[in-house]
Amino acid sequence: MPEPVFELKGVTVRYGAFAALSKVSLRIEAGERVALIGPSGAGKSTLLSLLNGSLAPTEGEVRLLGQDPTRLSTRALRRLQRQIGTVYQQFHLVPNLSVIHNVNAGHLGRWSLLQAVVSLIVPLERSRAARALAEVGIADKLYARTDTLSGGQQQRVAIARVLVQDPVAILADEPISSVDPERSREIMTLLRELCDRFDKTLVVSLHAIEYAYSHCERMIGLRAGQVVFDLPAAQVSPQMVEALYRIRDVDV
């Protein structure tokens, strides 16, 4: 059996007395498309932070690409993090840089400091950046200032940054919550196609359940820090989703 991309064994994350995740175990294999669903505060963002190595579990074991991030040196952790790209709800781009620099920021884990600084003056790897932008459908925005773009376009820039980073897995933390419904469909389709074409693993947290059904093959339902179900999308019934989001005993 090949090594999973992500593996959690009995993981608990506590912030003070509050348990954001408790005793979560799961495996995600290479090439899977997984949707994380559940109400706000269920632990979706915490789970994604574990998966990109920016958060250490309070208890339990996390393995990313077969490695335990808590036992790595800073340098080795960075090397591991290069293999995992993240797309955020609020994009987390630098608004007053031009698009090409935000896209080229995907190279930073590989570039020397000199290369990084020189590229801010005379951009390096321009054709690579242009290709990534073409992949996400905004080839003409290469030299535009990032904050002149619409929300949907900025999310495409963030995805292009991840493409340039060329990771094994892409994590997306509510990537469509800041864009309108039509743009949402486009972004989700883009993510799915890119992952298919470049053979990447996708883990995406979503509030819009219809995209979890239409764009992912597996759904993990989280509620109050616990995995409620972990099933192929086809086997998740509307009743299960409704139970996941029901108000009663969420705010306990």
Added chain:
Amino acid sequence: MSVPSAAQRALPLPEAFSPWRSLLRGARLVALLTLLAVAWAATQTGVFRGDLINAGGWALVQQFFAAALRPELSPAFLRLTLESTLVTFAYAVCGLALSLVIGLAGGVLSSEVWWLVHQRPFVARPGSPWLIARGALALPRAIHEVLWGLFLVRILGLDPLVAILALGIPFGAITAKVFSEILDETPRDALRALLNSGAPPGHALLYGLLPRALPNLLSYTFYRLECAIRSATVLGVIGAGGLGYQVLLSLQSLRYGEMWTLIAALVLLSGITDWLSARVRQVLGAPARLEVNLAPGCEAQAAQLTRATPSSRGLLALLGLAVLVVPLALVYLQPDFGRLVSPRTQALLGQMLAEMFPPDLSGDQIARLLQLSLQTLAMSIVAMAIAGLFGLALAHPAARRERGPRWPYWLTRGGLLVLRAVPAPVWALLFLFVMFPGPLPGALALAVHNLGILGRLIAEAVENVDQRPTRALQHAGAPPLHAFFYSTLPMTIPQSLAYIFYRWEICARETVIVGFVGAGGLGRLLTEQLSSFDYPGLSATLIALFGLTFVVDMLSTVARRPLR
């Protein structure tokens, strides 16, 4: 929109590439002109001349620094230091109180929103009365506190009243300008809703606008307290008493041990005020000391992100403190308000004004003023180039961060505090130990003092920047310094440059005060004219100074525009 499978197609790169375009869009011309201006100013002030250093002065410098190890700590001198500190503090408090009265009245009258709510319907009309009010405030603002002091002392005689007025009048005009801007930038939706439901204009302002503007107004007031302490010290240097005066006396009588004691007191007073002001802003949820150059609409966004409602208990405590401190300061200083209306004052004022007109605008005089204006301009540019460069470099270690060692923060912040606590004329005198008199020591003095202010302003801009893009890069495996160049630096550069240009406006006014200690420029000419009672010449110089500050303000505004 469909996703093109464009990997196979050859891609033409869009448009031509131009470096830095993204960072300084539309500002390349400004950048080029700035560089040229700095080069010109450096030549003008004699940076490239050989005979700058007066080697004979090094012995004095050694003595000065050696004295740091044995400051004067006799009980009598400590007592004097304490009294001087209290005097400086009392001047600052009284001056600030006066400036608040002027600032509130002037600020309301020169705000667009005040005039708009009194019109019906709630729309702008040509012939804006607030612009007239703003124009009227430009004159008192253009004249530095020290100049006000020198004028008022001729009319009112030596009295604490002079220092209070000299501080309160220009500060009031500046405060009025900023207050009016704050009022106008505050979101108007609530105000509009109240007006539309039939509330009288005054009530609507009180309920719909003022509460929202209050954290910013208070935050700015406490920033002004920091400025007032510095200005009160400088006023001391020209004879009003207090710490600045004592520093000057000790320096001139070569008692360096005393100077170090006084400098320690200055740093302590400044440090406590700055800390208090920062705490107040924290309580108010308004993190920025001074927000310059916000694009329209940004204020509203920033407000939603960072502002908390001030706690009413904290507000009451503040108000109580103010009510207590201002009368105490007045009792301590004993200003003679009677002098304001005495016949002697009126006679002197009338006489002075009569002698000032007409100004001496002969051909010779104009040529001389032009030459000195250029020299003054060059001084301010060199000062800001140095302060800006070092400020940008020091601001990053001086920014408080969550991780990493704390000593760079304390070291740079402490250094910057000392630089700004020592007034510019004192720095100028120190530079004159080892340099020949001329514009350059003056420029250096202004540079060092302004670096202390600018470094901290930029550091706070760095602290307040959105951390998430930086974290996103680090979580994707970018080393910290790489992430800094791709997120923190580009995100903070526009605000930092805006601060530098804004500070340049103030620096241009401050050239006068280093002029008084012989550092050249229009300030030196003013001193000569004042001491020889050459009033027609004086008014001509004032016109030149006013023109200069107007030009600098305009250039700064134009240069800041593309940075938004």
